[in-house]
Amino acid sequence: MDITQIDIPIRFTDYQELNTKDQLSGGHTIGTTILNKEEAKRGIVEMLIQKNLPRIILCTIVIHELVHVWIFHHHLELPAMEEEGLCKFMEYLWLEKQATPLANVHMKLKHQNQCPVYGDGFRNTHSLYIELGSNIETLIARLKSKRSPK
Known part of the structure; x- marks a missing residue:
């Protein structure tokens, strides 16, 4: 990105x-x-x-x-749940690289978030990432395919 x-x-x-x-x-x-x-x-x-x-x-x-x-x-037109889900997911990837107990707590909180936009959005993006072979480039390419006309 x-x-x-x-x-x-x-x-x-x-x-x-x-x-x-x-x-x-x-x-x-x-x-x-x-x-x-x-x-x-x-x-x-x-x-x-x-x-x-x-x-x-x-x-x-x-x-x-x-x-x-x-x-x-990138002129992407994403529904709020997808946009916030991607934002939360990228936070998650950074936290994962920190490999600390505090980072692990914050990662768990993302999975437990009950907010439909942020929590469900994160979980949906995380599931899509896994479905796409845990490949961030493939995930980004999928999202970029939703680009709106300029």
Whole structure:
């Protein structure tokens, strides 16, 4: 998932400001990416991340938001469950590489998440990944096939 050619302004902010900017979370987010989807001004406005997070949480939030940027940059039109599921799954792959007890706890929490969008989305993406032979390139190619016309 190469996004090295994209300018992404990142700003650390407090919980209150973050949640006034993110209308979709219902006031319970610690990271969000604000996108301008107007064709003439299309781009990343800014990524907001709550300040003073523990390292493991900070890393998963940055990964999650960067996947949203990648999806936007590739003009993919994914239902919310698929988009959030992919974001959560990429967090999971990073946690898996950490191989620490704390990372294992966070991995288990992803499997146990009861939220239809985030939890079911993660589990569906994880199952598809396994179905596709645990091959991330194949998973990404499958998702890219859903690209919308520009």
